[in-house]
Amino acid sequence: MPDDRMTPHSIWILVCEDDDDPGDRVAAGLREAGFIVDLTRNLAEARPSCGARRYDCLIVDRGLPDDDGLDLIRRQRDSGHRTPALVITARDSPRDRTEGYASGADDYLAKPFSLSELAARVRALCGRRPRSPVPVLTVGDLVVDRLRRRVQRNGVLLTMTSPEFCALELLAARAGTMVSRTENAEYCSATPSAASVADVIHRLDRKLGEPQLIRPTGPGYLLPI
Structure with missing residues (x-):
């Protein structure tokens, strides 16, 4: 049976999550699902990574030690980048979700969540736009x-x-x-x-x-x- 997972050669993800356990589990789960993952712990690490590399998807927590993770998405949108962005957070009120989407997030996933659902959402987000891998x-x-x-x-x-x-x-x-x-x-x-x-x-x-x-x-x- 063919493997329907997207290969790591085509999907590159930046994860910004400061908690060691959730961050490590998310990164490991996405790698197991066939993605290449760069794991950062705060916005100070994530911002230069976004500047140096063209990611296929951003996964951002809101409760980061140096600011709300939505700031990374806002800056990307203000710079004209349309990279799909998914927010993972315990802040799940209607107001929080509205703020997330208003900041440019494409999807919003409340903690706790299953890694299989996260991987499925990433595939859906990345499938919405054509990818042009550098040959x-x-x-x-x-x-x-x-x-x-x-x-x-x-x-x-x-x-x-x-x-x-x-x-x-x-x-x-x-x-x-x-x-x-x-x-x-x-x-x-x-x-x-x-x-x-x-x-x-x-x-x-x-x-x-x-x-x-x-x-x-x-x-x-x-x-x-």
Whole structure:
């Protein structure tokens, strides 16, 4: 039976939720459903992320430590961005919902909620507008052609295995942001464990040559912009 989940290659989500348990569970549940997720804890983290990356959907809590999460949606709308936005919150009165929609939210989901319902709502929101995935990712002298599955560095075509291409594609798509080994393993079905990601990155390093392109950073790796 075909898998009807949207793949992580097509749907990128920003989650802004300050509570560790709900935020981690939401991010893990959405990744399990096939999405790529960036998890932020406050507006100070979320705003630059929105400026640096084009997301397919925003999921925002209202009770953030540095302001109401609706402010992020308002700023997006004021800037002309129509990225679908879903509010998750315990504030569920008619007045709260009205304020959310007036601020530009497309959907409003009260806590507690099931992760399956959240994933279904994200699919519905993202399905309302056409998506234009970037077919070629360019980071410095590195070119990753997602359609042809080809990699060039400094004009030289490099041979990649499927796990190597997948890992490099994710790093290039999120250039300038640390990608954890766990995120890489979840993104690449051909890379079954976080531990094996280190081996894949090691092989990538050798193939990409000098100067070294991929930087180990904490629990993951970074491809500098």
